[in-house]
Amino acid sequence: MNPTEEEFNRIRVFLLETSGLCLSADKQYLVQTRLEPVARRHSLLSLAEVIRRLEERNDGSFRDEVIDAMTTNETSFNRDSHPFDELRSTILPRLMQTLQDRKTRSGIPFPRIRIWSVAASTGQEPYSIAMAILDFLEANPRTGWTADHFWILGTDISERALQAARAGRYSDWEIDRGLSREQKNKFLTQHEGQWLISPRVRNMVDLRRVNVLQNIVDLAGFDLIFCRNLLIYFDELTRFNVCQKLAKSLNPDGLLLLGAAEHLPASSDTTFQQIKFGRTIAFVKLSAENQMRG
Ligand SMILES: C[S@@+](CC[C@H](N)C(=O)[O-])C[C@H]1O[C@@H](n2cnc3c(N)ncnc32)[C@H](O)[C@@H]1O
Incomplete structure (x- = not known):
């Protein structure tokens, strides 16, 4: 052939x-x-x-x-490690502050922080996000926050990959790529020679089939979007169009995280501003006012 x-x-x-x-x-x-x-x-x-x-x-x-x-579904738990370390140490406190401010402004008690893993593949990325949140909550017990204050949506175009994500069942090899012994003991259980994601991690994540080229207007109000290792498969125009759509899906001041080898198309400069959390580069959605100024 x-x-x-x-x-x-x-x-x-x-x-x-x-x-x-x-x-x-x-x-x-x-x-x-x-x-x-x-x-x-x-x-x-x-x-x-x-x-x-x-x-x-x-x-x-x-x-x-x-x-x-x-599709290429290559992925691993805590891929590149530093974005997930930063999530635990700096990004989550920032998001929680955002949520507190929103609560003060709107009066709605504890609206949830909404996180989207755009190319979730076989689930390692959204589950790594959930584990980082649970690690953070455990290390900061006095915050009064719980897992219920977070919602993670994992999407992918590949139904085959999503089926694996829904099963939440991984081999020794997949687990050893990225998970610490501590996380493995806390968040997985062994079953018939495989590792199963524990219900408390699984319950934080919703999985849906979404093609980012199609209409995604109903996917809105996110505070953090992981779009890692997807743009590399697109040409410049598609990258730009997808980044514009993701900008619409983010709340003002929401953050976009890309993969290590990815960058925003230059034409997106008026929509996002680059910001560094340690070694992790993120992109903050500019408010409409700042976009006009840019
Ligand atoms: C290399 S994986 C990246 C997985 C994960 N984000 C990571 O960084 O480890 C790329 C994923 O993008 C998905 N994908 C490709 N085209 C897509 C599209 N148009 N809409 C949504 N997902 C897509 C593929 O099915 C694949 O699972």
Whole structure:
């Protein structure tokens, strides 16, 4: 199933239009290795037949299966460690102050802090956020805050990845990539040779399928957004459009965290301002007033 140049280009256009995934010219092998199992499952004998089915039939589930197969779900607990260390030490106190201010202004007792993990993949990122919050609450028992004051939404385009996230079941290898022995003992239990996320962590996280290229206007009012290691798969225009959408989903003064190798498109400079928490770079959403000034 080695793709011809034309087949490769048609798959590229399909992925770009539907998911934003931008395949560079050297990624022909990815099309071959990832679409072969899809073709086999549907008894399709060639890539030409896969493309015909994608283009001719209005078959949403087949299209989703192809997109799903082409996503890269690489992730780990506490990925890059410092964003999660900063979450515990500096970012959470800042968010809690925001919440206190909101409570004072609106009079609503303890509205929740809303956190969104945009590309949650198999769940390690939203669960790492939940564990950092629980660590923080345990280390600061006098705050009067509880896990109920936080809501974490984890989303991804890949239903296959989300199914793994919902199961919350990980191998030794996955656990050893990023979790300390202490977190492992506190937040996981062993079951039939695997590790299960404990209910108190699991209950803090909602998981939903969301394609960030589609309409996300109902996803609003977030105080912190993790959009880590997703923009690298997009071209510059898609990156800009996605960052603008995420800005709309954030509350004023809300924070956006990107992956270690990612940066905001230069054209987003009037929407966000860079701020440093130790080694972690975050982007604060500017208020409408400051955006106009910029
Ligand atoms: C490399 S993983 C990053 C996981 C995690 N954020 C991390 O940093 O470890 C990228 C994820 O983005 C998801 N993805 C790709 N395109 C997407 C889209 N258009 N909307 C939502 N998620 C998407 C993929 O399914 C994949 O799980």
